[in-house]
Amino acid sequence: MHQPETSSDWKWQIANQISTRGQLEKFIVLTNAERAAFEADIPLSFAITPHYAALLEHPALRRTIIPTIHENCVGTGELADPLGEEDHRATPHLIHTYPDKVLFLATSFCSTYCRYCTRSRMVGKPTGTASAFEESFRYIEEHTEIRDVLFSGGDPLTMTDAVLDELLARIRSIPHIRMVRIGSKVPAVLPMRITDELCTILRQHRVWLSLHFIHAAELSFETQAACRKLSDHGIGMVSQTVLLKGINDDTQTLVDLFYGLLEINVKPYYLLQCDPVRGSAHFRTSVGKGVELIRSLHGNISGLAVPQYVIDAPGGGGKVPILGSEQLRWEGDEVIFINYEGKEYRYPDPEEGRHSRRADCAIKNPIQLIKKD
Numbered sequence: 001m002h003q004p005e006t007s008s009d010w011k012w013q014i015a016n017q018i019s020t021r022g023q024l025e026k027f028i029v030l031t032n033a034e035r036a037a038f039e040a041d042i043p044l045s046f047a048i049t050p051h052y053a054a055l056l057e058h059p060a061l062r063r064t065i066i067p068t069i070h071e072n073c074v075g076t077g078e079l080a081d082p083l084g085e086e087d088h089r090a091t092p093h094l095i096h097t098y099p100d101k102v103l104f105l106a107t108s109f110c111s112t113y114c115r116y117c118t119r120s121r122m123v124g125k126p127t128g129t130a131s132a133f134e135e136s137f138r139y140i141e142e143h144t145e146i147r148d149v150l151f152s153g154g155d156p157l158t159m160t161d162a163v164l165d166e167l168l169a170r171i172r173s174i175p176h177i178r179m180v181r182i183g184s185k186v187p188a189v190l191p192m193r194i195t196d197e198l199c200t201i202l203r204q205h206r207v208w209l210s211l212h213f214i215h216a217a218e219l220s221f222e223t224q225a226a227c228r229k230l231s232d233h234g235i236g237m238v239s240q241t242v243l244l245k246g247i248n249d250d251t252q253t254l255v256d257l258f259y260g261l262l263e264i265n266v267k268p269y270y271l272l273q274c275d276p277v278r279g280s281a282h283f284r285t286s287v288g289k290g291v292e293l294i295r296s297l298h299g300n301i302s303g304l305a306v307p308q309y310v311i312d313a314p315g316g317g318g319k320v321p322i323l324g325s326e327q328l329r330w331e332g333d334e335v336i337f338i339n340y341e342g343k344e345y346r347y348p349d350p351e352e353g354r355h356s357r358r359a360d361c362a363i364k365n366p367i368q369l370i371k372k373d
């Protein structure tokens, strides 16, 4: 494999994003199934940075990035908007699900798209909304019960320093806001974005970062340096990891990732049961498996290395920490649990073996299945 051109300039990485099969094939040899996916009109966005493309020889990372025809299979209970975010949209840019915090969707752009993304319905696509944030600032000003603003998207750290600085200054000018977070996968996929100038802005506005990592193979030299730099600038960092079948659903893989994160001052925060987003059946483990994995960590490794295992309640019940199966009740294809408000929520629980049959059906008739919606 020859080494394609790359650069340590983050704007170059974005300008040279790989978004077609032909560009990708300069980095890796695709399998027939992967090639077929590019021909099958897969609805989810595809693009990666040259930096991350160089990591794709790792089979786990490869599966989270390269489209497959399994994405055309819509499994039972899967939805384009599994968390019911559209029902909680307070303004074009705000999702207000919980009482004291809001999700601020600052951009729909990511430098690299994950195949299992909860917001695959919108990331990398034109949002159809004007980019003005003023209505959202006013909403937050009027809702004095809001203390915590979480910028997400898309990936806010792909925005320019000037835009971020302005956005963060505006939010920090609202007196009742006590916590400002940015959710980002940039340190993994675009580590050169973490410049001294960016760190200064994040520090000035006292921003916490909620970073997205799924596997220790993402902790490249550049990624480790980026996190150390953020830490040296006094930026608090936590991580969120989506539990993915065949990618990180074993104890050793999780231990390697969580210790790797602690070593670069990132506290593992959430291990998220994969949301039932359309075309994600091949990524989802059973909830029983998630419970077994989190149990295998508690006590056996540093408590700081153990995140909370959570199911984000489908329909907008919020994230529910799951400690053991006592909290769960199974009914047919669903697992039932209680959220922080005492309300009952249901998650479509994949059974081992069942969704491999679904994947077969997708391969036979992908287009028809996707149009059924």
Ligand SMILES: *Cc1c(COP(=O)(O)O)cnc(C)c1O
Pocket: 095, 096, 097, 098, 101, 102, 103, 150, 319
């Ligand atoms: C995850 C999430 C948050 C933040 O939740 P925490 O549990 O505080 O990290 C806020 N709003 C929405 C809609 C979310 O999905």
Ligand code: SF4
Pocket: 109, 110, 112, 113, 114, 116, 117, 118, 119, 120, 123, 153, 154, 155, 184, 185, 212
């Ligand atoms: S980085 Fe986050 S928002 Fe972007 S595609 Fe991945 S999961 Fe979705």
